[in-house]
Amino acid sequence: MNRFTIISAIVVTFITTLITSCNPADTYSENDLSDLKNMMTGFFSTEAQATEDTSYFHIRLCMQPLWDERTDGYWLYVEQAAYASMERPYRQRVYHLYLSQGDTALVSKVYEIEDPLRFAGGCSDKSLLDLLTPDLLIERHGCELYLQRLSKERFEGSTLPGSCLSSWRGAAWVSSDVVILPTGLTSWDRGWNQHHELVWGPEEGGYRFDKINAP
Numbered sequence: 001m002n003r004f005t006i007i008s009a010i011v012v013t014f015i016t017t018l019i020t021s022c023n024p025a026d027t028y029s030e031n032d033l034s035d036l037k038n039m040m041t042g043f044f045s046t047e048a049q050a051t052e053d054t055s056y057f058h059i060r061l062c063m064q065p066l067w068d069e070r071t072d073g074y075w076l077y078v079e080q081a082a083y084a085s086m087e088r089p090y091r092q093r094v095y096h097l098y099l100s101q102g103d104t105a106l107v108s109k110v111y112e113i114e115d116p117l118r119f120a121g122g123c124s125d126k127s128l129l130d131l132l133t134p135d136l137l138i139e140r141h142g143c144e145l146y147l148q149r150l151s152k153e154r155f156e157g158s159t160l161p162g163s164c165l166s167s168w169r170g171a172a173w174v175s176s177d178v179v180i181l182p183t184g185l186t187s188w189d190r191g192w193n194q195h196h197e198l199v200w201g202p203e204e205g206g207y208r209f210d211k212i213n214a215p
Contacts, residue, residue, distance in 0.1 A: 155181075188205060
C-alpha cells in the first residue's frame with residue numbers, strides 16, 4: 001500500500017469519525033463556507049490571554065480576503081507577528097477555503113509564500129496584496145484543516161494526525177486544532193516526534209485570539 005493510499009484512507013476515517021462524534025450537518029453549503037470566511041476575516045490579538053497567563057505571548061493575527069473574482073472557494077492572506085515586532089511577521093500564509101468532496105467537511109488548505117516579507121503589512125495596506133499571485137504559493141501538503149460547523153456560531157477542526165510533516169525544533173510532524181467563533185478563534189499548534197511525544201507547543205491549550213476592530 002503506497003503513501004497516497006494510506007493518507008486517503010486516513011482522510012476518510014478521520015472525516016467519518018468527526019461527523020459521527022460531533023453530529024454536525026450531513027453536508028455543507030456555500031453559505032456555511034461564506035460564514036466561515038467572514039468569521040476568519042479581520043484582526044485578532046492574544047493580548048487578554050497573555051495578560052492573564054504570562055506563559056502565552058502577545059501575538060497579533062490578521063486575515064484578509066484575496067482574489068475575490070475566483071469561484072473555487074475563498075482565499076485569505078494570513079499574517080502573524082509578535083506584538084513587539086509587528087513590522088516583521090514570523091508567519092505568513094495563504095489559506096484556501098473550500099468544500100470537501102461530497103460537501104461533508106469545510107477545508108482550509110495551507111500555502112507558504114515565496115519571499116513573504118515583501119507582503120508584510122498587507123492586511124493594512126491592501127495594495128501590497130495586488131502583487132501576490134497564485135504562482136508564488138507553495139502548498140504545505142498534509143497540513144490542511146478539516147472543519148465542521150457545530151452550531152450557528154461555532155466551527156471546529158484539525159489537521160489529520162501525522163500528516164503535516166515538519167522538522168522544526170525536533171518535531172517529526174505538527175498538529176493544529178482550531179475553534180472559530182464570531183468573537184475570535186483559538187489556535188493550538190503542537191509539534192510531535194516519531195513516538196507521538198510532544199516536543200513543542202503549549203500543553204494546557206491553544207492561543208486565544210480575540211477579534212479586534214483595528215490593525
